[in-house]
Amino acid sequence: MTTTRKVLIPLLLLVALLAGLYGYYLYAPKPEVPALSAALQEGRIEVGGMPRDYAYYLPAGLPAGAPLLFVLHGSLQTRDDARTFSAYAFERLADEHGFIVVYPQGYERNWNDCRSTADYPARTQNVDDVGLITALIRRFADEHRADPRRAFLAGYSNGGHLGLRIALERPQLLAGVAAVAANLPTPDNLACTAVAGATSVLFMNGTRDPINPFNGGRVTLFGFGDRGTVLSAYESALFFAERAGYSAADVRREEAWRDAADPARRVDLDRWQAEGGAEVALYGVIGGGHLLPQAGFRPPRLLGPTLSGFDGPRAIWDFFTRQRPMPAQP
Numbered sequence: 001m002t003t004t005r006k007v008l009i010p011l012l013l014l015v016a017l018l019a020g021l022y023g024y025y026l027y028a029p030k031p032e033v034p035a036l037s038a039a040l041q042e043g044r045i046e047v048g049g050m051p052r053d054y055a056y057y058l059p060a061g062l063p064a065g066a067p068l069l070f071v072l073h074g075s076l077q078t079r080d081d082a083r084t085f086s087a088y089a090f091e092r093l094a095d096e097h098g099f100i101v102v103y104p105q106g107y108e109r110n111w112n113d114c115r116s117t118a119d120y121p122a123r124t125q126n127v128d129d130v131g132l133i134t135a136l137i138r139r140f141a142d143e144h145r146a147d148p149r150r151a152f153l154a155g156y157s158n159g160g161h162l163g164l165r166i167a168l169e170r171p172q173l174l175a176g177v178a179a180v181a182a183n184l185p186t187p188d189n190l191a192c193t194a195v196a197g198a199t200s201v202l203f204m205n206g207t208r209d210p211i212n213p214f215n216g217g218r219v220t221l222f223g224f225g226d227r228g229t230v231l232s233a234y235e236s237a238l239f240f241a242e243r244a245g246y247s248a249a250d251v252r253r254e255e256a257w258r259d260a261a262d263p264a265r266r267v268d269l270d271r272w273q274a275e276g277g278a279e280v281a282l283y284g285v286i287g288g289g290h291l292l293p294q295a296g297f298r299p300p301r302l303l304g305p306t307l308s309g310f311d312g313p314r315a316i317w318d319f320f321t322r323q324r325p326m327p328a329q330p
Helices: 003-026 079-085 089-097 129-144 158-169 233-243 312-321
Strands: 041-047 050-057 066-072 100-104 146-156 176-180 201-206 252-258 266-272 280-286
Touching: 041 129, 050 079, 050 089, 050 129, 066 079, 066 089, 066 129, 066 158, 066 312, 079 100, 089 100, 089 312, 100 129, 129 146, 129 158, 146 158, 146 312, 158 176, 158 201, 176 312, 201 233, 201 312, 233 266, 233 280, 280 312
Parallel strands: 066 100, 066 146, 146 176, 176 201, 201 280
Antiparallel strands: 041 050, 050 100, 252 266, 266 280
16 A cells, blocks of 8 residues: 555545534534525624624515514624524514514624623623613604514523523613523622512523533633533523522423423423512423424434424514503603
């Protein structure tokens, strides 16, 4: 065997191995774009002297006073990832129920959340992401006649953490927040100061999440990018339930979904709810990973298993429809 072949064969084997690992753990085929009533549009707004980009979807024939839903991507993602990771489900729901969907873009693909340990640019430069959401609520109220009292936010991972920040610091800004694959930071990792007031909050977390530990602990990106420690999913939900005036004993537990083929895969629901009050819910995705459960997109296996039989986006929107409008802001 020549020297060239001795070098080339191991190299080709290595390339084949890496390609196989990529294909199995990282490759995720993009879902098919559904037939929608309108096209996605793009916009830009200046907040704190910084231009910020966003995309938005206005269903055809949308009436005045429609609700407004912000969908936020995760760390190192883009607004397009927010669409594909949900398999465009929020746009389909917008056509079905008549609301506006907005996909803001995080600064350098991250959001300025409450985790003091995190060192990505949005946090180190103290980017005003709360101000961005506030400004966009005003813009869509002024330009598209959205109802600012019915503005909601669904965030995945880092995007969910920004939603939790708003629920802590501006509890009257949003009528509801859904945090997917995100737990509240522990007190030693919490850089935000909570003010009085309650927001309706939903958590949707997987028990086999390799990044955000369901039972609490340290958050890293597979050993890199330390984001500090977080509470468990249940402790996170209970924190917001107590802010809304509930106790641990007020929780109602039920099974939201079970896989008929594999009964160990299920979704449990803990809910705190009273007439006229804020609602807090925890969807415990038993056997799920760092993902939004849905059927239209096969995410990278590196993020853990997905429970495709449970419609996470619809559960989130159903939660939002139950919430009362916020008081009119001055």
